[in-house]
Amino acid sequence: MGMFKKSSLTGLGYDFVNREYLREGEDEYSRRFECQFNSHEYRNLTPVEIDVLQHNGNYSPNWNDVRVTDRFIPEQIQNSKFYGLVRIGNMSPSFIEFRDLQLPIGIYNSQIISSDIGDDVAIHHVRYLSHFILGNDVMLSSVNEMETSPTAKFGNGIVKEGESERQRIVLELCNENGGRSVVPFEGMQAADAYLCTRFRGDDVLQQRFLEITENHFSRRRGFYSTIGNRTVIKNSNIIKDVKIGSHAYIKGVNKLKNLTINSIEGAYTQIGEGCELVNGIIGYGCRVFYGVKAVRFILSSFSQLKYGARLINSFLGDNSTISCCEVLNSLLFPAHEQHHNNSFLCASLVKGQSNMAAGATVGSNHNSRGADGEIIAGRGFWPGLCVSLKHNSRFASYTLIVKGDFLHELDVRMPFSLVSHDVANDQVVIIPGYWFLYNMYALMRNTSKFLNRDKRQLKNQYLEYDILAPDTVNEIFSARKELEYAVGKSLGLESNETDQFYEEKGREHLANPAVRLQHEVLLENAEASKRKVLVAKAKESYWIYKRMIAYYAGKLLVDYLSENSIEKLEDLLLHLSDSNREEFVNLGSQLILKKDLDLLLQEIKAGQYNSWEEIHDYYHKLSANYPLEKFKHAMASYAELENLSTDKWDRDFINSLIHRTWETKKWINEEIFKSRSKDYENEFRTMVYDSEDERDKVVGKLSDNAFINQQADELTLLEYQIGQIKL
Template identity: 35%
Template sequence: GHDCTLFNTGIIDGRKPFGEFSIKVSNENGGRAVIAFPGMNSADAWLQSQYKDDTSLQQNMQILARKAISSFDGRPAIAPFCRLLNCQAIHSSHIGPHARLENILSIKNSVILSSAAAPAILVNGVILEDVILEKQNTVKNHTVLLRVATEENVHMENGARITDCFIGANSTIACGESVSNLLFAFHEQHHNNSFLIATQTGGQCNIAAGATIGSNHNSRAADGELIAGRGFWPGLETDFKHNSRFASFTLVAKSSFDKELDIPLPFSLVSKNSDGRVVIYPAYWYYYNLYALARNTWKFSRRDKRTAKPLLIETDFLGPDSLIEMMEGIRFFKEFLPANIPLMELMKNPDQIKAPKFIEAEGLVYKEKALILNPRKALLAYIRLLIFFCGRTFLSPFPGKSLPAEGWENFGGQFIPAHEAAALRDRIRDGRIRNWEEVHAFYVEQARDYPAYLYALAGHIASFLTGKSELSARERRRLRLLAADVAGELLNGARNSREKDFENLFRKKSYRGRDEMNAVLGTMEQDPFLKSYHESMTQLILALNSNEPYGDGNGET
């Protein structure tokens, strides 16, 4: 293209066009492989990797993928305004406009999308083969990519080895190894002594140093899978046995888990005690780490640097996934609930919940019983958070239609009601969907309807909490007042959990006094998140406590 800068370049070979390749996501045996195509997002990758027993659906999605590849004007080319310095070899690849490539070892059969507003940057000893990079990607410092596709604003650097992965938007993988993973948005993996193999993570995850999560070291074949919901945080030197599954916002303490796990309770801390028993503390985040939990919502919304947003990525920790998991968690502990008393009424007298300090539960650890700590506290936390979600949602105007929305599916970070997802699959299966652009239009339609579906979910949860199929204006008002109380607890909990860091005596020992500590760390009052959170929650509490009438029993104004 015109206005390009090429200096000291080696082989640039465009005789062969860009060719099709597949990515073995989620399972190393290739059974969940997806066909990569330019413009593919994490929802597309997830959809291709699922329902593998549905032959007609899979065949038609492959047709759509191949059509997308053939329609892409990806002839080997270097687009205008590119800068190529010291590139040894580029074969059968399309380099988008304004891309910057410096000190490249090899790029083969790859598409690098780029623009003036979102340029691609590849520097210092990188190798790419069978790769599709979305705009605003950075690859640097001896990183190797093989059969990889990404969304926008992904950073891969410092010797990372990434093979057979789809990486969602706003993610970073530095050092370490990632193989056969389907990673939704905001994935963080920064350490050179970690590896992640054969997983599907729901996004907003952070893989700690020393975490060794792989399938082919604890199975008779390389065919295991691990599925984790949003907010999966495996701690230092954790390792797991495939197949395992984790609910949303699971925090795992340093341990070696030599048996398969199925953790259905959200916001849990999972660890091992001195006897080697798996210990689950459900709702741990609520009681001890609200600052981090609430800050996640705040920080992820600010770190979203996509110039185009084809998916509505849910960053609120109270999303359809965690809400439904909390409802299931309450059902899990139902034996400790008093009969014939609505869940909402337990807020007034929580002593009615008769539960021991811990219970033993089957089905969560292979051939063992897990210890679940403080089920009573978990029940109360789940009830409070469900009430808060309902009260906050009911502040919005009624959307004007009643929608079934208890079941949901996570399409790459965007939540779509299960019945709508089923309708999409039907349209693909019978050929009514003709290309991936029509699928993407479906995502946009669902994003537009998302508030209405959330409202329907809030109505479903409210019925679950009250035991009534329809709520009167008085009952909705009651929910709002209780939600205001919970909002106050969330605000205080976020502040108190952060305050521990400033008041810890041992934390103070590295400073000569409070003044030096404040000079280094700042003060609580200077914390930008706490200031923003205090302002937004104060306004929310005022709105929830307002005396304005809400509407009639159907929520209609």
């Protein structure tokens, strides 16, 4: 009870900031007056107005500190108490309506302490409103407690004057031991969080990240909580130290504390029943409702938390959804999906477009002596039903994991793979390129699905959703080389040869379609155990990888020639003749050249960037250049695939790639239709329907499938583009 104290009633509402933290010429209202929505001229109440207010059951120990404008209606202030400096904006004889809630403008049955009330605000049954600045047309109804502390930080990881470093709020991302902790700030993007969690051995860089963050905020005390125009808060319990944007809708919450809640009319944020949110930042257009608990978190724009989700010490990227389940200590890039009550994600870096199935347990099993393991997964990560994984593990892009308990650490380096636990033979089985070989419908739908879910209004940062992009294509090249080595090792040759020797022998074997693989193909260093990791369909995977690299290059080539002349292409190809396939980094779902990232980090360390806004401008600059860099990467990839420098490409060679692209697109469409049609032909899928008519009523006709028809339109467009190209 050491914090309990008693003071004179006349002091209630004053001395918000201790005098020791005020500079010369400042008072406790200095920060308050810097953060105003309106610029009204306020006046004292007249004796008549005070008489009306008292007659209506209102009370203040000092009516001189209740200030109003010339458009004040005292009759619309009833049964309320005022302490400290309270300023009330313009009022009109009206009521405000939002959905089914209708409230008269004014203040009724409430207690207001040292706050600024905007124009035409309706405050009803707010038991305690202390040190808030309200915008215009705000509706507050049946709220128990709304207060602000003098050290309010609104979810940002800053330290106020007089506070110690241990009071700083940090997000312990990617690792439970806090070794990758980041300092959160309003406007933080997944790319920022990624940079701050990496390069932990570079103390100079990490110190610069902290300095840049702190440069954005004042360490002064005395900032008030704010609520933007036309925000509605009703039937809620505790709201403390919050910065809430305009047009937000908050109802039935248990607790909101130390938060920034971004919201605007075109992207309003809604927080609903039973939620408890503490120490966080919420982006524009978010939905949080039905019993969500989130502590030390960032929820990026147009994302959702719902149905009892737990988000703790985590960053969730744009356009993501988490419901029912628990997520701890994780950094999740945009377009993450996790819906099931019994899934669990912990201490992980997941690089976007991921989907967690029911029962998946990712990151809870430690193989070290402490809770310090990590899991890293590329784009399109999909741990299937009841998958259990061990720390530390790493997965290439678009890895699909079959149900099972994986008892050892995994390093799956081949993208688009199916990974399964063969319990009967005590081995792991990997099918590289599985998605291309067996489930083209789900894979190709992935790109359009996430593009449609991208609700950002300002898309100045290019988020890559295409399955074939510089990151995944580079992984394919690495996977082909690994397949060559594995096949070469399987041939029973001398065991003391070089890696290059085995790669050459494997390449020769894989290049001959008439020769079948006679021996098991095993991967080395793919699991931390002595048992086998078997590669299935090695030859098929090797060839489908090659076909998809060619398709990646050909599709971008057709797009380029649809807008540019063949002569311009030839000039570019000549310029690219000395270029190699570049390395790219997935920076929060934005792909950038590694050399551009290295330059950025060097310039940050050199002090050339002093704000995150400047760093974001650099992201946007790279985004503008990305389509060309992606095209150059595609041309370099095909040159490497065919072992022919771009300056040697004649028009016949270019034409053959275009024709090859059309053939592959046609084949893709056939595979899409084939993989989806299985759902209409499998007797176990159809046995629950009395007839084909009933099946079509329930799941829709195959001929009406919107995605299949969209792909047919894309083939038609590709054919048109090819027809317009003049070689």
